Amino acid sequence: MGELRKSWVESANRADTDFPLNNLALGVFSVGETEPRCGVAIGSMIVDACGLEEDGLLVLAETPVLDVPFWNELMELGPEAWAAFRARMTALLAEGSEDRNRVRPHLYRQADAALYMPFLVSEYTDFYAGKHHAENVGTMFRGPENALPPNWLSIPIGYNGRASSVVVSGTPVTRPWGQLKAPDAELPEFAPCRRFDLELEMGAIVGQPSEGMVSVAQADDMIFGYVLLNDWSARDIQAWEYQPLGPFQAKATATTISPWIVMKAALEPFRTSTPARARPLLPYLREPGPMIYDIDLEVALAPEGGAQTVIARTNYREMYYSAAQQLAHHATSGCPMNVGDLLGSGTISGPTKDSRGSLLELSWGGKEPITLAGGETRSFLEDGDRLTLRGAAKGQGYRIGFGECAGKVVAAMALPDCAK
């Protein structure tokens, strides 16, 4: 798993930072009144990458790449440029760097910075690739005999989401209105969601376009990096709307991502295998080697004014299908995949009760409410609840993290006149 690369930015050498020199996570930040710009996390600091480019310390192409408040233009340059970028940033920030005095003026404290969406989301797809999650949900809705749909072991099931609803960590999430139908009601009502939930996921960012089909290995090469992702879900809206064409408004309120993109290269030491196959895959989905990453994940819930409780701990390696397999499947029909496409992994649940990545599973459909540190119970989210996803791959004396992926639930708006 490699070892810590030391930086002259002291806070980057601490074992508990998400952002050692090995990471070089990418974000978009502002300090004070400055315009949002591209930055790289290093320890407790951010180095202004746009400023490095302006000063000629970082040359990525013949024309500027980082003069825009998103990282898509670096993605477009391709894997060789991604590697060159990391090598140059590593040299600039490494212990003993000759350029440290020229880099130092470009450092800002993360504590002083506002963070923004780190990339422009082209299109957003969400998958259903966690076997424990699919089995849990299937058992609740169809019984243990029919838990997994017949296609599940053959296809990385996915559906298209709404790119316009993807927001950065910290953005408040307003409880949605929607059509709800109680099991014993004849007709639906229009009301605020009563079963608002989270889904703990990872998001993979497509960094290169497809031309026709791609192999799993090619798809893996196209992935630029990863974020934490919370796919907020309105379970009651979904239950009434989803037949026969799948979830729609239940998933369109918001999807929160971490403000930091961890490039794939930073995760390579933690590459590992997906679980054993219950059924052989078709050749186009077969993996040429380990295709998932060992990343510890957790969800914490803090009620309004209360302490936070970690309600779930799991690991990305639980996923049955990797992002590379999902991307290869996504391109089979000839669907053009583009730079900036975001692929949600699907809810990441582990085999145990405390490793379930949604309240739907944790409270078993509301039948077994969980108890928080302050004694309150939760079946689904209440107004004022703040959810925080955290994740890190853990090496010898260092960790590769994503920062926090957080959002607070705000009460539904009053019914506007237009809907009365």
Place this chain on the structure above:
Amino acid sequence: MGELRKSWVESANRADTDFPLNNLALGVFSVGETEPRCGVAIGSMIVDACGLEEDGLLVLAETPVLDVPFWNELMELGPEAWAAFRARMTALLAEGSEDRNRVRPHLYRQADAALYMPFLVSEYTDFYAGKHHAENVGTMFRGPENALPPNWLSIPIGYNGRASSVVVSGTPVTRPWGQLKAPDAELPEFAPCRRFDLELEMGAIVGQPSEGMVSVAQADDMIFGYVLLNDWSARDIQAWEYQPLGPFQAKATATTISPWIVMKAALEPFRTSTPARARPLLPYLREPGPMIYDIDLEVALAPEGGAQTVIARTNYREMYYSAAQQLAHHATSGCPMNVGDLLGSGTISGPTKDSRGSLLELSWGGKEPITLAGGETRSFLEDGDRLTLRGAAKGQGYRIGFGECAGKVVAAMALPDCAK
């Protein structure tokens, strides 16, 4: 339904043109080696709207709006600018216009022009809002007793599609590969689609962004215009993949739109009511007045080297839910709707056998193949088949049309090494 407005462009006064002065349909074109640019269809000609703006004949805003090869920037200006644009274009092209000699150099023959995507598709949503279509498909799959899903009469059912797969008329459509499972097979195979189909639809283009919920009336005001739309569909891929999260790769190969956007204002004389409600709608979906348009539609199929046969004739007014209702529903969850979002109506089938908007329905799932003019039969599309959608609202002595929405089916590619 108004009457023909006469133009000094003679071909625009013919009763059989899709593009009288009343229409002013918007496209993007090039002639010879020129770069693609915004143009307005008038009779058999195109007037170079970008050229008019450069010459100062058309002033839409303080800075140029049409110096890009898409119409999104006009959309962004909002409904008052849309009306001002139409008023000015009408004045420039009307019989007796004093500017005719300054406009004339900007005219090009449609026959000489290549046509491109007329707008940038922000996101693409497809609906399932035709009652006859839903009943036909439901009867085939679930029997006549359970034809309509329980939610169908309450919700404009929709799912998110892939904006990257939307192409302009004339783009060849390659038969997709995908996972197929025969009813009697235990496991799926990876093979070219054998049940490739069309769906005759209209597409509505969102021209203004939403902020929170919108009423049906507000949603209607946000719609910029309409296109013809063919939602190419791989029925066998869909049958295996669509449970539980809806269609995905089955709909991602291509969606073809007409090269001409007909602005909503041109269709206003043809505004009419949706069919009677089988069940009262929730208040947020109730219509303040007639919300659909009387537009005759047809699909023609021509085998490779053969004559074309009109295989279906129907009308847009068959839709149970209007685009305005779909857009109002789309925004309920807080989902941000943006300029350039495309909403597919859903397949437009009428009540009779010859008014069905897909081969799935026309051949009743392949059990009743249709016969073409040349004697060939079709259950689903064959390689080399060219499909053409046409549509027009019909006034007194004039019609408002969309041009052709056409595409030819190309044989599936050989299985690439990456998928072996």
